Amino acid sequence: MNTDAAIPFLDLVTPHVELEEELTALFRRVLHSAGFIGGPMVENFETAFAEFCDVRHAVAVNSGTDALRFAIMASGVQSGDVVLTVPNTFIATTEAISQARAIPEFVDVDEHTYNMSPLMLQRYLRNKCIRDKAGRLISLRSGRQVTAIVPVHLYGQMADMDSILDLAAEYGLIVIEDACQAHGAEYFSKKNNRWMKAGSMGRAAAFSFYPGKNLGACGEAGAITTNDSAMAANMKMLRDHGQSRKYYHDIEGYNGRLDALQAGILHTKLSHLTSWNEQRRSKAAEYNRLLSKSDAVGLPFEPSWSRGVYHLYVIRTSDREGLMSHLKEAGIGSGIHYPVPLHFQKAYVSLNYSAGDFPVSESAAGEILSLPMYPQLASEQQERVAAEVTAFVAKCRPGAAELNTLVSVERVG
Ligand SMILES: Cc1ncc(COP(=O)(O)O)c(C=O)c1O
Structure with missing residues (x-):
């Protein structure tokens, strides 16, 4: 090895060259079947990724941002609700909140983990919110109802999920994990007395498969994980123009599908993750x-x-x-x-x-x-x-x- 050669911040070439034969064969298969969108490659990857994350459902979509947006929309967060997250994250976290027509509000991170501080979350819920006559939790900053929390497992490190989930249960809030940087990270839950995978603890979780991620596609890709079957069905509609079946649109949705080639690539790489x-x-x-x-x-x-x-x-x-x-x-x-x-x-x-x-x-x-x-x-x-x-x-x-x-x-x- 040349000891003076430049050391890149990220090397995306070597891992792909290592898998060149498998990935090229895969591309040929897709080319010869012309099954570019949806189909068995996407479904097989979804099954494998759900198993990896120890959840019932994985819904493959075309980015982590879409994953988060669809998860928030399908969780029951309403237009104008406040969703809590942290200021130390990639902007996609708050873009997804705003694009789901909610309002982001922040709580600070812990100075050691750089992830959501349960103490700051507790202070926000105790001191910066009131209950209205109907018993709804209202943010004093915006006057809007607070309905959800999006903890981010930044840098591949887990946020303190037991503490966050306890506070969410106490205040009746939905938790959606932003696991876009945390494929395979684990948390020891004292409540459950076992190690649990990122993406298996909230109501749903979003993953990004942007090329540089621990599990990365050769293009844009993402997935949502959940144990909630109704939510999974709803998110499948959201990613596909709100269709329950071809040309029958129950809701207005998006073009947020994952293509078959990316699903095949991700499935191949998943076995190395x-x-x-x-x-x-x-x-x-x-x-x-x-x-x-x-x-x-x-x-x-x-x-x-x-x-x-x-x-x-x-x-x-x-x-x-x-x-x-x-x-x-x-x-x-x-x-x-x-x-x-x-x-x-x-x-x-x-x-x-x-x-x-x-x-x-x-x-x-x-x-x-x-x-x-x-x-x-x-x-x-x-x-x-x-x-x-x-x-x-x-x-x-x-x-x-x-x-x-x-x-x-x-x-x-
Ligand atoms: C913390 C976090 N959330 C959300 C996203 C959005 O993912 P994508 O780029 O796949 O839309 C990313 C991607 O970098 C991320 O790092």
């Missing part, structure tokens, strides 16, 4: 080991109740821009997920949030940096990345050689 996730986990452990000597770098935190799948490996440092350009000069790619919290985005000026409303998300946005992370990342490459990070930090803070100490995250209640 567990091993790819294991490789990501061991690469994360190796990064932790290599980077743990400097207290100037915050490492990803994995609570004892979470088995993350490291869609992203995110560190934290005060001179993020400096480190990023140092890595760039060394030929190493990196990324920021995400540089601007959603309440600061121009698109959400109308939501009227201010600086300081979500301090944890705001300070994280200025300090987080995602390092190269993919199953095919070689140990030598990883060592080079870690060496460059350590060298930069040592240059900036010569005394920073203490071991990282991370505080454990407590559950609410």
Whole structure:
């Protein structure tokens, strides 16, 4: 291996070249059958993905955004309702909420996991809402009824689902998981006394199969998982122009179907997903080991109740821009997920949030940096990345050689 070669942030070529024969044969099959939309390839993938996520139904659609939008629409959220989520996520989370004609409102994330803080959720529900005469939960900020929560399992790490589900049950709220970055992540549910898969705990969950995801298509793709058969049937109509059968439209729907080629590709790759996730986990452990000597770098935190799948490996440092350009000069790619919290985005000026409303998300946005992370990342490459990070930090803070100490995250209640 050329030890000076550039290390990309993401390598989408190698995994596809590794599967070239299988994928080419698949393409030929689709070409020769001309079954491009729907059909057995889509149905077989749905069955396999439902089994993988340990749920009754998977509904394949053409993106994670559609998945989330259809899940919210089919869950019973009404036009004008408030749906709670976090500011530290990709904008698709809130786009889906708005496109389902609901209003996004935010609660801050936990400073260790970067996922929805159950404590902040509890404070919001206790202090920022009232019950109206009919007993409905009303947001004091918008005057609208709060009906749902969308926790995001960001970076492939689980949100604290037991605590969120307990609060949702107490306040009568629907929970839809945004599992777009968390295919195969697991949560130890004390309530159920077992490990549970991302996408199996809420009323429904959305997955994205955008190419760079842990399970990625060769184009756009997504899926919804649920144990609720009525919801699954409704979402199948939503993805297909509201048809219950050909040219009989029970509702107005969308063109949100997954095509057969993508379904076939995803099905082929699904058989590798567990091993790819294991490789990501061991690469994360190796990064932790290599980077743990400097207290100037915050490492990803994995609570004892979470088995993350490291869609992203995110560190934290005060001179993020400096480190990023140092890595760039060394030929190493990196990324920021995400540089601007959603309440600061121009698109959400109308939501009227201010600086300081979500301090944890705001300070994280200025300090987080995602390092190269993919199953095919070689140990030598990883060592080079870690060496460059350590060298930069040592240059900036010569005394920073203490071991990282991370505080454990407590559950609410
Ligand atoms: C957290 C999150 N939610 C939703 C989405 C939307 O998925 P898609 O790009 O497939 O529409 C993504 C995709 O990046 C995501 O990361």
